[in-house]
Amino acid sequence: MTGFSGPSGIAISPDGSKAYITNSGNDTVSIVDLTTNTIIPPTITGFSIPSGITINPDGSKAYVVNSGNDTVSIVDLTTNTIIPPTITGFSFLTPSVPGIAITSDGSKAYV
Numbered sequence: 001m002t003g004f005s006g007p008s009g010i011a012i013s014p015d016g017s018k019a020y021i022t023n024s025g026n027d028t029v030s031i032v033d034l035t036t037n038t039i040i041p042p043t044i045t046g047f048s049i050p051s052g053i054t055i056n057p058d059g060s061k062a063y064v065v066n067s068g069n070d071t072v073s074i075v076d077l078t079t080n081t082i083i084p085p086t087i088t089g090f091s092f093l094t095p096s097v098p099g100i101a102i103t104s105d106g107s108k109a110y111v
Contacts, residue, residue, distance in 0.1 A: 003039045004030060009053040009099070011062060013077075020062055022050035029053065029064060029075070044075060046082045052100040054109065063109050065100050067092060072100065072111060 006025030012018070018040070019032040028043040029050060048068030055062050055077070062075040072087040090111065102109045 001032070001037060001039075008051045009065075011053045011055045013055060014057060014059040020053055020055065022047070022053050022064060024049045024051060024067070027068070029062070031080070042080075044080045044082075047073060052111070054100045054102045056102055056106040057104060058106065063100050063102060065092075065111055072109070 004021060005023040007021050008024045009022040011020045017034055019034055021030045021032060023030060023043070027047045027050060028045050029047065030043050031040040032038070033040050047064055048066040048071070050064050051067045052065035053062055060077055062077055064073045064075060066073060070090040070092050072090070074083045074087070075081065076083050100109055100111050
């Protein structure tokens with residue numbers, strides 16, 4: 001499959017229908033329909049070197065690590081837009097943070 005720019009992280013929706021792929025090369029997240037193996041336009045924009053990504057248990061939100069500015073963005077997956085404010089206060093020690101995980105009840109995220 002083509003259409004990605006520096007893919008670095010992937011998360012699968014809880015129902016298994018979509019994959020969300022971070023593109024560190026153009027600061028976006030692509031959505032892939034796993035039934036047809038095609039990218040669903042448009043890509044989600046507004047990130048800074050996105051790397052790790054996870055989806056909450058009910059599939060309503062994605063959490064994206066921005067390695068470019070040491071933040072985490074929360075994405076509303078019904079509108080595919082970033083929910084302000086971005087979470088700050090991190091100091092990543094590597095240029096690309098490989099992962100983020102969320103607890104099974106959705107109450108905490110670990111970067």
